[in-house]
Amino acid sequence: MxxxxxxxxxxxxxxxxxxxxxxxxxxxxxxxxxxxxxxxxxxxxxxxxxxxxxxxxxxxxxxxxxxxxxxxxxxxxxxxxxxxxxxxxxxxxxxxxxxxxxxxxxxxxxxxxxxxxxxxxxxxxxxxxxxxxxxxxxxxxxxxxxxxxxxxxxxxxxxxxxxxxxxxxxxxxxxxKNEPPYIRAVTFGTIEDLGIKDANNMGAAMAPAAAMTLKRFFKDTKTTPDNYDMIFTGDLGKVGAQLLCELLQRDNIKLSQDKNYTDCGLMLYDLNTQDVHAGASGCGCSASVLCSTILPQMKEKKLNDVLFIATGALMSTTSAQQGESIPSVAHLIYISNSFNS
Amino acid sequence: MFIEYLKAFLIGGLFCAVGQVLIDYTKLTPARILVGYVVAGVVLGALGVYQPLVDFAGAGASVPLTGFGNLLASGVRKAVSEDGFIGVLTGGLVASAAGITAAVLFGFIMAVLFKSKDKS
Amino acid sequence: MDKQEYSKLTDKVSQNSKSYLNIPKAFVIGGLICTLGQLLLNLYMYWGADKELASTLVSVTLVFLSALFTGLDLYDNIAKHGGAGTLVPITGFANAVAAPAIEFKTEGFILGVGAKMFTIAGSVIVYGTLASVVYGLIIVIFKLY
Missing domain, CATH: 3.40.47.40 (Stage V sporulation protein AD)
Incomplete structure (x- = not known):
């Protein structure tokens, strides 16, 4: 179990x-x-x-x-x-x-x-x-x-x-089965809300949830970002990714977008030429980047230890019209090519 | 002739530029801005300041939705003066009937002819 | 981190709209739509319409063109640049009627096209009409006619 x-x-x-x-x-x-x-x-x-x-x-x-x-x-x-x-x-x-x-x-x-x-x-x-x-x-x-x-x-x-x-x-x-990659750990998130109401800024609404889940995972497993080849968030986009780095910085957890961290929403499209503004979003964004790029790279051993944190904004059109802020959640899975229990 | 088009361009453009300022700086949704323009048009029409602008700028003042509001106001004024109290209820929509009916008709025809397409 | 602090941080990180581009673009595109309106106005008057009729015909023509461009999937591509320039003229109203009519055809002609046609533009008619009623009452009460 x-x-x-x-x-x-x-x-x-x-x-x-x-x-x-x-x-x-x-x-x-x-x-x-x-x-x-x-x-x-x-x-x-x-x-x-x-x-x-x-x-x-x-x-x-x-x-x-x-x-x-x-x-x-x-x-x-x-x-x-x-x-x-x-x-x-x-x-x-x-x-x-x-x-x-x-x-x-x-x-x-x-x-x-x-x-x-x-x-x-x-x-x-x-x-x-x-x-x-x-x-x-x-x-x-x-x-x-x-x-x-x-x-x-x-x-x-x-x-x-x-x-x-x-x-x-x-x-x-x-x-x-004894065939990498493996799902090694799961951290389900709590619902977080730092009061963002702008439905055109989902990244900002979701970044606090990603920060919370990551923080808990590192604390629970007594690891740091250095233990992983790459950390991928789901669809925070340009704004959310930057906010996540800033939020974690305050807890002395260092994520760098040049080094050990990126966001699936920044990978799927070319932000300069494809007119997608702050990046990609949607359930299909993180899922397709995981299945098209992250998992194949693990199979090829280009990546061996990866954290995949998909983030979701939990509002509806009704809650938005009623002036509610946007709650969000982030779930983490740790995927690794090694298994030792 | 040319000056007429220039006035229409400048005044019409100005109405739109103000709308863009509202979009960019106040986070008002487009629907709210449209409502604001129409109601503002009714108010300005009622105060008697909008018609002179239409006389000056032509389509530059009548094409923006404030012009639609002005039309509602002048329609009510006319209907009340001709028919009395019932004009309060008939004036606005009678004056704007052509625009609204055209939108319904052409909107419907387009819905019959076309289907929604992905954005590329 | 509390909500105020986060809100400040978000504002710092979030890019603002490029108003230095958006406002001139809205001005030019909106201005051009009005110039087209003026052209049509002169044309209809040249053909013998009086000013009031010509003005009505201009509205109808612009509404038609906007609905057609909406159906041809062109209006939203112009509006991406035009912003308020395509929103504020009567063409924006027509687009707000035609777009949901086309979009919700998949839900049928009664519950889709018919019922959803005014999801966006309905408020314009409701509050425009109400404002005109208020004005009408003022005229009646204060005997302004």
Missing amino acids: AVKQGKHSLIMQKPISVVSYAAVGSKKESEGPLANNFDILNADSTFGEDSWEKAESTMQKIAVKKALEKGSYTEKDIDYICAGDLLNQCISSTYGLRDLGIQFIGLYGACSTMAESIGVASIFIESSAAKRCAAVTSSHFCSAERQFRFPLEYGGQRPPTAQWTATASGSVILEE
Whole structure:
């Protein structure tokens, strides 16, 4: 069983291996710096469907099927699938996965869902509740835009702090196996809120949650950033990434964007040429960067010890209209190529 | 002739520049700014200061949404003077009916013809 | 860290809008839309319309053009630069009507197109009309007509 270490962290006692993974993106992702790392890039962001919600569902299904195919599995080999997305009632996941016949655990952590679903899936396997689990999340620029902001054809201007919801999905398959990389530890976050109300500055709203979860993980495991090759946050973007460094600095934890820290939202697109303002966001951002870039680099041993902290802003359009500030959460998973219990 | 276009350009541009200042510095949402412009147009129209501006700048003052507000105000004034009290209820929308109906009609036609596209 | 301190830190780190670009762009693009309005106004009057009719026809034409550009997926791309320049003219109102009408077609013509058409622009009509009613009452009460 996973052992609780410190107050907040769970350490896996069994080798929870990431046996397969896949990343799917669309046009904008195909024009970004990580394009070559993706398994599937569909230039048509409708994915052949007649609504954006259906498009996202289809994209998520493609991501799961690709991960199954790469690992030579079928749906029957998977005990549980932990999945989530940004849409109301998580319909991208429920409709996307409805035909797969896998026991479904729907999760909502906004853009933090990928780390959350991997965490939950790992604990299921660790506790022998499942032999093999899948975890998947997705986001689609168009479905998110029409739900959270404005119709796509509406002429609005985005401020420089706004982020661009990725049209992407990432899925992983986990099982107990002696094959790196492994999920070594999970730290689920608490809900943090430092009073940011600007829905066009999500990075600022989420940075305190990332800082809190990281701080707790380092304290619980008695480690420092130096123990890891790279620390990745989910989608803090330009503003949030800088705020995270400043927040941790106050606790004497040193993250440097030139050295040991980066944000998936800063990796997916070219901020100078792609008109995405402060960077990428959405469940699909961290999930697709994890599955297209981070995990393959671990397989190739370019990275051996990685912290992946996905952050989510937990507001809705209703809470925003009622003038509420934006609460956020950050979940951390520690992925390593070595396992010694 | 040329001076007419120049006035329309300058005054119209000025209305928009003020709107941009509001967007950039006050964090007002676009919907709030539109409402503000229309109501401001009604108030300025009621005070009698907007019509002279329309006479001066032509489309430069009538095309911005303040002009729409001015139209509502002048419509009410006209309707009340012609029909009495009932003009309070009919004046505004009667004067602005063409613009609103056009928006409904053309909005609907576009919805029939087109579907929403991804931003590139 | 408390909320005030964090708010200050956020303001320090967050980039501001490039107003030195946005405001001139809004001025020029908005100004051009109004100039187009003036051109149409003169054209309709040249064709024999009186000033009031011509002015109404200008509004209708601009609303049509805006709705068409919205359907062709062009208006939002101009508005990205235009900002208030494409928001404040009546074309911005028409865009705010046409965009949700097109976007919510996937939810059907009654609950989608029809019901969502005024999600953004509805407030403009509501508060414009209410303001005109208040003005009308003032006229009636103080006998200003």
